[in-house]
Amino acid sequence: MSIVAEQRELRDDALNGLQLSTRLENLWRTPSGFFGALASVDHKVVGRRYIVTAFVFLLLGGVLAVLMRVQLAGPEKTFLSADKYDQIFTMHGSTMMFLFAVPVMEAFAVYLVPLMVGTRNIAFPRLNAFSYWMFLFGGCFLWISFMLNVGPDVGWFAYVPLSSLQYTPTKRPDVWAQMITFTEVAALAVSVEIVVTVFKLRAPGMTLDRIPLFVWAMLVTSFLVMFAMPSIMVASTSLILDRLVNTRFYDSSSGGHPLLWQHLFWFFGHPEVYIIFIPGTGMVSMILATFARRPVIGYPVVILSLIATGFLSFGLWVHHMFVTGLPQLGAGLFTASSMLIAVPSGLQIFCWLATLWDGRPVYRTPLLFVLGFIVIFVIGGLSGVMVASVPIDTQVHDTYFVVAHFHYVLIGGAVFPLIGAVYYWFPKIAGRMLSERLGRWHFWLAFVGFNVAFFPMHILGLIGMPRRVYTYTADMDWAHLNLLSSAGAAIFAISFALLLVNAIHSLRSGALAGDNPWDASTLEWATTSPPPPQNFDRIPIVKHRDPLWFDNESLPVVAGLSVERREVLMTSLAEAEPQVREASPEPSIWPLLTAIATTVFFIGSIFTPWAVLWGTPPMAVTLIGWFWPSGSKEDEE
């Protein structure tokens, strides 16, 4: 050891070519074997797991959606009982919002952001691993409860007093509230990592006006998560305190108030929509630029729109509460502030249309999904303007019109871009291309299936069908449209099966992708597909917003990082000037053990308040293991 310590530290400028990449690969790779895999802190490994897990939850949530559509396909069907139906719509909403939509966006960010900003790993890699385990355990906890028939049944919004102990004396709402806590921990951890990665680990020269738009979108999203999540944290913790230790936060007979829940929930719940939608717009900008063959027009306008959307999204939660009897003038002001969000959203769409107008579009599957996104999302945005109006909302609130509206926003605004993103980045992640032919089938089935499934719901809502009803009578005139909608849902579901087939087929025998199959412009395409453990042999220097289009032949690089320990390069916040070389953590099993201890603590506390006492020592032990100083060579000298 002492001999090594006395030598000058070996830097990457002393090595070249294969020698350098082999050495870096050995330094950064995930340890082999089962336990090695569990200890991985590579953002690509964690990101891949995150993406796959989130898609498994999409599949599960989708199956529930199909079950509901079977039940509602005709009047007075007895396919599902009222009890099962309530559990299923609660699980569908909770799964899609908390276990699919938000995590999948964060998963893509975990994988892509470090590559896009040209660094070797995400900031706080062990926290990243911990966040994935928490997400996985929270999701499994919810689904295992559901399978054991203790799944939540009070809606993904869990309004009190229905979710209080008095009206739901089972453990179901506790399961729901604890699952929220799991996903809060995971989401908050990732948002901190993204912010620090974007602010401090960008490649030299990547000034604020050269950051890829997806990275900007994830930056704004991360701030939304940090400000919105604490609100639901307060809400769900108060709920579980009300239920387990008899506090009275929401009990109007003892000075609490049920509307407190709604204010806290929607102060989180509305930004939540943008937490899902803004990453989608980031994906759209990336895909559009690549396939329109030109940079997105109005880069600064798009960024300002993202930021404005983020700010405005906190000022409109009350439009979920127009019919709770709030003062009329206040409700009117929230109408205006809710509609105002159409301005930044509109500006982004105008920028994309201008880009297409001036570009030379190449119509491949990812671009098809983006075009579908524009057609569908605009309908969702416009129906959003309608529900923001107090008088209209008094009619459509809690009807199928709202169900139609938010599926147009969430599926149109986030899932369509996301599927485009899967086709777009699959070659980078898997090293192989997805089949273009199956992709086109997928797109057209999804586009038609989606519209047939959800458009009739607008009309169903207007002709009086409330949400969350497990059945309806034949004399209500809702049967035909419901049948149509169920048929559309079946087509939509089949389209996703095609994606699964396509992915499995391509993983086995898809065409090899090469480094940059789409001739795209951003840094993630500057490395091999899939990227090596160290991401880049040498850290690139960025001189343009679209580095690979301008410096395609020879991307300038930095030299001087250690090849003896894991190092990332830190740069300044605005100008991305190199500042220091910073050690990046080694793989560790402790994040997993900490997640297990935390899970035992959370689940135990549902059944006994004593878990707060016996649950903390294991957490403390694992955290000490995690943060135990391992020492470095500098310390030894």
Add this chain to the structure above:
Amino acid sequence: MPVRMRTALVPSATLPLAACAGRQSALDPQGLQSGEIFHTLSVFLIVAALVWIAVVIVLGLSMLRRKRAADQPLALHQPFERASGRVIFVLGLATLVIVLGLSIVSYAGQRTVFAKVENALTLKIIGHQWWWEVRYEDDSPARSFVTANEIRIPAGKPVKVELESADVIHSFWVPSLTGKMDLITGQKNELQFTAKNAGVYRGQCAEFCGLQHAHMAFAVLALPPDEFGRWRDHENESARDPADQLGRLGEQLFRARGCALCHSIRGTLAGGQLGPDLTHVGSRTTVAAGTLPMSPATLAAWIADPQHIKPGNYMPKMPLQSDELIAILHYLEQLK
């Protein structure tokens, strides 16, 4: 249904939508308030349709423009960038103007819909899992009475409903007459509406309130004012004594079998407060909060096994012999 198909295919036009009349439709307004909301909705729908069509046309044109495929990615060419910047600015401004315009339209509609009228007939409606308690209160106790799941109002006269909840949050909604309003524990909300014409309008709970949320409906019967007056006078009276032997047996069984623990019938010893008041149950139009139309058969089915019709509701299945059931049914039918 050709009309409905057309509606599904053409999201933009409001005209075919208006043809979608239903039993509880916001598109077939029968009240002053629902009419005003329908006007606001129409303005929004037309603006939205025009905006959507414009976006799709621009999208289509940008795809159809004849362009050679680029060998290399296009560098920024400044002239277009600047020109498009101006266009985007103007469009952004236009969006702002449209949004502000719609806000004003919305606020105007809101003021009309929530305008307060003096001297409205005032009712108190209390939401229960899963039925509606309706109280007609008057300064003189002799003119106050309680009924359930059915609201009779005078046509053409303003009505004010005061909304409260006995348990969880419910939402009072009669789309043909006006928009909805929540019933919340610990809070008093109110809503005013006027039915333009006599008729029967269906309403339904719109806020998820537990297991039988789907079966929490009610009927609003708008009567000509003089008929309403007669009904009110009649409803005010206590239940008449059963006219025959079977009816008297039914009354005894009603108490003996425990029905009276939850239900009250004015003028008798039945005084339960948990379930709907049954004083004039025989004259109501539905059974089990709008679940079934009222008839001897449906009422019998409900009494025989309420858990079969509305699983999970709070009315237990009582072990009744068939002759006991017939007697109770006979008694209740007479309560008109």
